[in-house]
Amino acid sequence: MDRLRSVGETHFFRQPAQFDHLLHAVEQRLESHRYPVRIWSAGCANGAEIYSTVLTLSQRCSRRPIDRGRFAFTGSDFNADAIEQARRGRFTSWHMRGCAERMRDQYFQHLADGDWQLDRDILEKVDFFCHDLLDGSEIETQDFIFCRNVLIYLDPASMAQVVDRLYRWLAPDGVLYLGYAEAVLAGDHPGLELIDSSLAAYRRRTFELTTLPVPVLLPPIPLEPLRINPMRPQLAGRPEALAFLEEATQFANNNQPRQASQSLKKSLYLDPSLAVSHYQLGLLELGEQKVDQARRHWRNVITLARRQTPSEHVPGWENCTWEQLLQWTSKQLRRLGESDV
Ligand SMILES: C[S@@+](CC[C@H](N)C(=O)[O-])C[C@H]1O[C@@H](n2cnc3c(N)ncnc32)[C@H](O)[C@@H]1O
Missing domain, CATH: 3.40.50.150 (Vaccinia Virus protein VP39)
Known part of the structure; x- marks a missing residue:
C-alpha cells in the first residue's frame, strides 16, 4: 500500500x-x-x-x-x-x-x-x-x-x-x-x-535474564551463526572447551562481563556445538541490547538441542536436560518476538 x-x-x-x-x-x-x-x-x-x-x-x-x-x-x-x-x-x-x-x-x-x-x-x-x-x-x-x-x-x-x-x-x-x-x-x-x-x-521492557546461574553482562564482537559441519566429530563436552566455559562462569560471577564473553567465545572456537556457551552469549548480547545477535545464539541452541535425546544432560550443565534447555531458550526467543519456537 x-x-x-x-x-x-x-x-x-x-x-x-x-x-x-x-x-x-x-x-x-x-x-x-x-x-x-x-x-x-x-x-x-x-x-x-x-x-x-x-x-x-x-x-x-x-x-x-x-x-x-x-x-x-x-x-x-x-x-x-x-x-x-x-x-x-x-x-x-x-x-x-x-x-x-x-x-x-x-x-x-x-x-x-x-x-x-x-x-x-x-x-x-x-x-x-x-x-x-x-x-x-x-x-x-x-x-x-x-x-x-x-x-x-x-x-x-x-x-x-x-x-x-x-x-x-x-x-x-x-x-x-x-x-x-x-x-x-x-x-x-x-x-x-x-x-x-x-x-x-x-x-x-527489560527482559528477565536470570533463569540461569550466569549474570547478564557485557558483550563483544558479533559472531557468525553456527554452521554445523556434519562431518565434524561430536565434540560437546571436550575438556578444554568446558574449561573455558567454567572460566566464563567465574568471570561473570565476578562481574567481569567482557572476560566472560571472551572465554565463552574461546569455548565455542574449540567446540562450536557447546550449547551452554551459545545460551550464555545470548544473554550477554541481550544485556547489551544486541537483540539480533542474542537471537542468533539462541537459534543455535535450538538447532543443537533438537538433535539430542531430550532426557540427557547438557554438557557443561549437568543438572539441566536438553529438554529443559530447549524450553528455556524457546521462552527467551518468544520474548524477543519469535513465534515459531
Ligand atoms: C501531524 S504532524 C505531528 C507533529 C507532532 N509530532 C505532533 O504530534 O504535534 C506529523 C508529522 O510527521 C511527519 N512524518 C510523517 N511521516 C513521516 C516519516 N515516515 N518519517 C518522518 N516524518 C514523518 C510529517 O512530515 C509531519 O510533520
Missing part, C-alpha cells in the same frame, strides 16, 4: 499530561545521575513538540540548568520545509494555543505581524535533521521518544515496521510517547509495555 502523506498539524504542549510525565521521569534519571538524557521528537513538524520538552524542563525541572552536557534534544522529520521552520523557531498564535501566557511571555518575543519568536537560548538546545522513519538509517539510542500523530498516516505494514524501529532506538527503560489515537497501535509489540493507556506511553 502506498504511504499516505501526512499533515504537519501541531502545537505547543499538545497532550499536556505527557510533558508532566516526562518531567517526572527526567527528574528520576537526574537523581540517579544518568546523563545525558536524550529526548527525540520523530516527526517533529515545525518543532513545537520538541521545544515543548525543552520549555517544560527549563521552567519546571528542579535540577537546572538544562544544558547540552546533560541533555540532547533532537527533532527530525522527512519534510525538509518543516525542519527549516523548526530551526527558525517562529510560530503563529494558532501554534501557541497550548502555551501558558506566563511561559509565552518568558521565552517568546511577540513580533509586529502577530507571530511569536522563540528565544535563541532555547533554539540552540535542539538539533534538527531530515529523517524518514521508513528508511533504514540508524539513530542514536534515545531515553525518550515522542512519535505522536505520525503513525496514523502510515499503512499497517509500515506502522508495524516503525513501531519496531522505535522500540530498537529506545534505551533500556526508555519511554515512547505516541498520539492518543495511536496508543493501541503499539500494543502488540512484545518489547513495549504500556505504562498508562490514558497517557499513550510505553516503556521498553
Whole structure:
C-alpha cells in the first residue's frame, strides 16, 4: 500500500499530561545521575513538540540548568520545509494555543505581524535533521521518544515496521510517547509495555535474564551463526572447551562481563556445538541490547538441542536436560518476538 502523506498539524504542549510525565521521569534519571538524557521528537513538524520538552524542563525541572552536557534534544522529520521552520523557531498564535501566557511571555518575543519568536537560548538546545522513519538509517539510542500523530498516516505494514524501529532506538527503560489515537497501535509489540493507556506511553521492557546461574553482562564482537559441519566429530563436552566455559562462569560471577564473553567465545572456537556457551552469549548480547545477535545464539541452541535425546544432560550443565534447555531458550526467543519456537 502506498504511504499516505501526512499533515504537519501541531502545537505547543499538545497532550499536556505527557510533558508532566516526562518531567517526572527526567527528574528520576537526574537523581540517579544518568546523563545525558536524550529526548527525540520523530516527526517533529515545525518543532513545537520538541521545544515543548525543552520549555517544560527549563521552567519546571528542579535540577537546572538544562544544558547540552546533560541533555540532547533532537527533532527530525522527512519534510525538509518543516525542519527549516523548526530551526527558525517562529510560530503563529494558532501554534501557541497550548502555551501558558506566563511561559509565552518568558521565552517568546511577540513580533509586529502577530507571530511569536522563540528565544535563541532555547533554539540552540535542539538539533534538527531530515529523517524518514521508513528508511533504514540508524539513530542514536534515545531515553525518550515522542512519535505522536505520525503513525496514523502510515499503512499497517509500515506502522508495524516503525513501531519496531522505535522500540530498537529506545534505551533500556526508555519511554515512547505516541498520539492518543495511536496508543493501541503499539500494543502488540512484545518489547513495549504500556505504562498508562490514558497517557499513550510505553516503556521498553527489560527482559528477565536470570533463569540461569550466569549474570547478564557485557558483550563483544558479533559472531557468525553456527554452521554445523556434519562431518565434524561430536565434540560437546571436550575438556578444554568446558574449561573455558567454567572460566566464563567465574568471570561473570565476578562481574567481569567482557572476560566472560571472551572465554565463552574461546569455548565455542574449540567446540562450536557447546550449547551452554551459545545460551550464555545470548544473554550477554541481550544485556547489551544486541537483540539480533542474542537471537542468533539462541537459534543455535535450538538447532543443537533438537538433535539430542531430550532426557540427557547438557554438557557443561549437568543438572539441566536438553529438554529443559530447549524450553528455556524457546521462552527467551518468544520474548524477543519469535513465534515459531
Ligand atoms: C501531524 S504532524 C505531528 C507533529 C507532532 N509530532 C505532533 O504530534 O504535534 C506529523 C508529522 O510527521 C511527519 N512524518 C510523517 N511521516 C513521516 C516519516 N515516515 N518519517 C518522518 N516524518 C514523518 C510529517 O512530515 C509531519 O510533520
